[in-house]
Amino acid sequence: MSSTALVADIVPASCVDGPGNRFVVFLQGCTFNCLACHNPQTIARAPRAGPADRRRVDDIVDEIAEVAPFLSGVTVSGGEATCQWHAVHELFQELARRPATRRLTRLVDTNGDADPIVWDALGPVMHGAMVDLKALDPTIHQFLTGRPNDRVLASIRQLDALHRLHEVRLLVIPSVNDSRDQMAATARWLGALTSQPDIAVQGFRSDGTRPAARAFRDARQDDLEVVVSRLVDGGLPRERIRVAGVTTSQHG
Amino acid sequence: MPAGQHRRTLTEMDTDEHRHTVRGLVDDPTLTYRQRVQALAIAAENTLDPPPVSEACAAAMDKRIVCDMREGHAPYRPRYTLPDYELAMRQGSAFLELAPPTTFDDATTFLLALYGNVPSITGHPVWFGDLDHLLTPFIDDLDDDELRARLRRFWVLLDRLFPDAFAHANLGPEDGRMVRAALAVHREVRQVVPNLTLRVQPRVTPDDLLLDAMRTVVAVAQPHLVNHPMMVADLGDRYGVVSCYNSLPVGGGAHTLVRLDLREVALLHHGSSERFITDTLAPQAELAAELIEARIRHLVEQARFFDHSWLVHEGLLRLDRLTAMFGVVGLAECVEHLCVLDGQPGRYGQDAHADALAQRIVAGLADIVHSRPMPYCEATGGHALLHSQAGLESDVGLTAGTRVRAGDEPDLYRHLLAVAPNHRHVPSGISDIVRLDPTVGGNLQAAVDIAKGALAAGMRDVTFEVAGGEFVRITGYLVRRSDLARIADEQTVRHSSSVLGAGSFTNAHLDGRTAQDVTRVRSHEFDGAGR
DSSP states (O other): OOOEEEEEEEEEEESSSSSSSEEEEEESOOSOOOTTOSOGGGOOSSOSSSSOEEEEHHHHHHHHHHHGGGOSEEEEEESOGGGGHHHHHHHHHHHHHSTTTTTSEEEEEEOSOOOHHHHHHHGGGOSEEEEEEOOSSHHHHHHHHSSOSHHHHHHHHHHHHTTOEEEEEEEEOTTTSOOHHHHHHHHHHHHTOSSOOEEEEEEOOOTTOOGGGGGSOOOOHHHHHHHHHHHHHTTOOGGGEEEEESOOOSOO | OOTTTTTOOOOHHHHHHHHHHHHHHHHOTTOOHHHHHHHHHHHHHTTSOOOOOOHHHHHHHHTTSEEOTTOOSSOOSOSEEEOOHHHHHHHOBTTTTBOOOOSHHHHHHHHHHHHTTOOOTTSSOSEEEEHHHHHGGGOTTSOHHHHHHHHHHHHHHHHHHSOOTTOEEEEOSSOOHHHHHHHHHHHHHOOSOSEEEEEEOTTTSOHHHHHHHHHHHHHHSOOEEEEHHHHHHHHOSOEEEETTTEEEETTEEEEEEEEEEHHHHHHTOOSOGGGIIIIIIHHHHHHHHHHHHHHHHIIIIISOHHHHOHHHHTTSSOGGGEEEEEEEEOHHHHHHHHHHHTTOOOOTTTOHHHHHHHHHHHHHHHHHHHTSBOTTOGGGTTBOEEEEOOOOTTOOSOOOTTOOOTTTOOSHHHHHHHHHHHHTTOTTOOEEEEEEOGGGGGOHHHHHHHHHHHHHTTOSEEEEEETTOSEEEOSSSEEEHHHHHHHHTTOOOSOHHHHHHHHHHHHTTGGGOOEEOTTEEOGGGGTTTTO
């Protein structure tokens, strides 16, 4: 008997949610309330109205199986994917079980605000997680997301130890979270991780955000280059840093 | 050509008309010298009567149901030739007074000399051969920089000596220094010549080579990809991809290409689609086959090409390696019309019942073409080969070959899965264009995934284009956007194919082709596309 997931959207072909062409499931509901969120309609855990759709996990796997030959893998994003981690677990288990979908890589795109039990459960059925780090500084993090970042940092360390840390993403909001000191501290902290994950630098873009984000300026290419040089100054090897451009971040 | 001209002898009025045509060509300020000579040669050929055909066939040509592709009234060389360059390089050429090459520069010189003496319908060679296979034996003593520098000079000459985007080179399926150098040079010189195809074979063609191919696609909209195992199964391992994306036997080629306009055929039909294939399509297809046969007989028995060509004397072309192409266009419009006759309107690419009907028509036509005996087509079992013809510059409101109409393409997967089942019925080439959003350049593996999925789904040829780029894919060949602007401004352009391309671009609304936004394709965003 297949359980269900509350789905905000499904994107059957994406080239910006992990390596290769990916089928992306955006789950509804998030623990953060980010000022810079591009999809604020996906934040509510039990939306009274909106596009969210309750879908059987088996049906989602059927849909993926049909187009599997065109895919590198599947990414579960959000909202915050781990809010529905039981459904994610079942989805990944089913993808791993079926011959048509077994070869696909299974990634979670997450804000990292999850308990250790979540990663212990997902670790064996997923290939990795892409974790957003909004700010290393707790005060800035609280300001940007409405929540502290201790669980995010713990998640990154735990995923690192589990060898399931695919990528850490830094969303750059000019003059908010990109200071020289912040970037140097972030580089040192990330540099201490043993699995040496890729670091993706993404620029903030105001499309789709709420009025609260109007105080923020869109990141330009040169803002990102400055961030990269600050990270390199802080000790991160340049070849591990990927500039993902000024595309939207799902988690904002 | 004007109606009725096929069967008439040259009357006095026609003589005046002919003089007018020739005068127009002589005075035309937009033609280069070579383009003018080529056009004058066709005008001279067309003062002869075309090969005789039945009244019914001539009438079908007058109505443009059947079209001889304006090949000319007196076929005197095969439309497409694929000389056995490998054999030539092994044995040398008495006609060209060239010994077998021993160095890289000898080899490229040898090939250029050969290309300059290869006949085809365009006046330029349509095939440059399997260039990586041909040149690999000569690269051992060259380092990568040296190889690229020499190959670059060769590549520049291909474009400047044979300025025609139908001139096609093949690479793969194996990886190697030569194929890598060719892709790198192709990205660097940004030419529309050579047209380029990479053969792809699972477990032989590595992903890393496909990534390099996609890097090249993003830069210059080439190469095409061809499904190598599928081609080998249909044509044997000695095949080449020439002109747009026409796959034909090496050491031979195609005598002729005649096409059937399925839109016009559908308009002749009455009643439901149930009996379309037997009642209407089969007799019209026979008229096209009759024209193919008449043209082959002229070439072989009257013009006696295979008796006097030096390429035949040296074994580089052999009559038993020739075939003929039965082209088809307008499947999209045909299906749409038949759906209306069935009282269930639908569009190919948009509606499942229309897709199913399209597949039934293609399969039915393949049966007809591949069971109709054709003289001098021993290379392919004594019959012509079905071909999805990519269109003529004069086509208005007519979709190329078996493609989904530009603008009607559904989301990526549905598009490819709708067209893929047709590919196995069309051995001499069929191509569907996938237009990618430029952002895929940041994740080339995504493009590789889509290409591999398309080939696994049974596609024979896959052609990518990047939306908004300088290189525009017209039918199977490329033109540069800047050249289209020059033609609109009535200036001369170097590539004869670009002159054709300008007509197609305007008449076929190619700018309306749906870009598959693989940044993130949301299926619902395409629900209303093109309606």
